[in-house]
Amino acid sequence: MEKVIDFYLKKLTKIENLEIACFALKVSPDIKNGYQGKIIFKELKIPRINPLFNHLCFFAWVSLIVRFSKFDVYYSHFPILNFGKKLVYHVHSVHKSAIWAIEKGSGFWGKLRYCLRRYYPLPIILEKMAFRFHKKNKFIAVSSKIKNEIIKEYGVPAEFIHVIPAPINLDEFFFQNRDLWKSESRGKYDFFQRQNWFWLGTVLNRLAGKNIHLALTALAASSRNIGLVIVGLPKKKDLIKLRRWLKDFHLENKVFLIGSRPDIEKIYPIFDFFILPSLYESFGLSVIESLLMGTPAIVSKEIGCLEFIPAEVKKEMIIEIGDIQCKMELTDILRKISPVVMAEKDGKLAALTEHLKGLNEEGWARIKNLLNL
Secondary structure (H helix, E strand, O other), X not given: OHHHHHHHHHHHOOXXXXXXXXXXXXXXXXXXXXXXXXXXXXXXXXXXXXXHHHHXXXXXXXXXXXXXXXXXXXXXXOOOOOOXXXXXEEEOOOHHHHHHHHHOOOHHHHHHHHHHHHOOHHHHHXXXXXXXXXXXXXXXXXXXXXXXXXXXXXXXXXXXXXXXXXXOOOOOOOHHHHHHHHHHHXXXXXXHHOOOOEEEEEEOOOOOOOOHHHHHHHHHHOOOOEEEXXXXXXXXXXXXXXXXXXXXXXXXXXXXXXXXXXXXXXXHXXXXXXXXXXXXXXXXXXXXXXXXXXXXXXXXXXXXXXXXXXXXXXXXXXXXXXXXXXXXXXXXXXXXXXXXXXXXXXXXXXXXXXXXXXXXXXXXXXXXXXXXX
């Protein structure tokens, strides 16, 4: 979500005679300096007590700002009340659908967790208020998957919902640098010096919905020399659970956590395949980023961005997991896959880059229209 917000804020700052105010709980000095005073940043002072209290306070603060301020249009990435004012709500997920997708196959305890989370007052209540009181609201869904979920769960008329894919910062991804960045990045980690190993990679900032357990069970069942590199910084409790799984599956020598990396474009090339077996993924920006760097992907059918990838690229660079609850299919995929000779795919990567550039431009034009700019 942060990448999407940053992309559009930079676009908005290039429009003359446009006053922009950005409300957030906390804004780092780097972000403020990055926009060179073109945006008025307002930090909302909320005492940190617990997540429920924090979210309710944030919701109340921003809703009050909308109620009593006099901006021409409001653009939000979170559910808020609009009080009859023009609001464009950029929807990145539908909580009701997400928790069902995550918990539906996990037995009695999963059903219990689903019930507890399904009727937990937040964020369900906030979602209901944002979607049910939609007069004058316009909704941007990052994929058709999200649009269909909004219609199904909340009955919002289809004409209020505009499908605009998440933008890709193409200035960072150059498939022509793939081999150089691969050599540089692999040289920083000792485990890449192993001979005749096949490397998978994924980006992981949380465990919920990512289905990483499936990847680990398939990896443990494989007799091949296959390693998995996890990029990202999960929360402490997720990290403890992840390390326990690695110990239980005896994968401490096959799975490596390298933390968060700001130069992610230089990390994708070190993988032979990117893997994302998610139970729920509204878009899946990391899948497209990996493809842009020439790294093919093994993904679940629940990835929202698949509809925006050209058919010829999907055919040659995407392997879809049909059953994301069964380890046998993924185990079979890992048994058969081999490194792809990417030099033969450069023409398709160039075409993919141009295709995504067109989607970026079309998406921005549609958002400007929705914001009446």
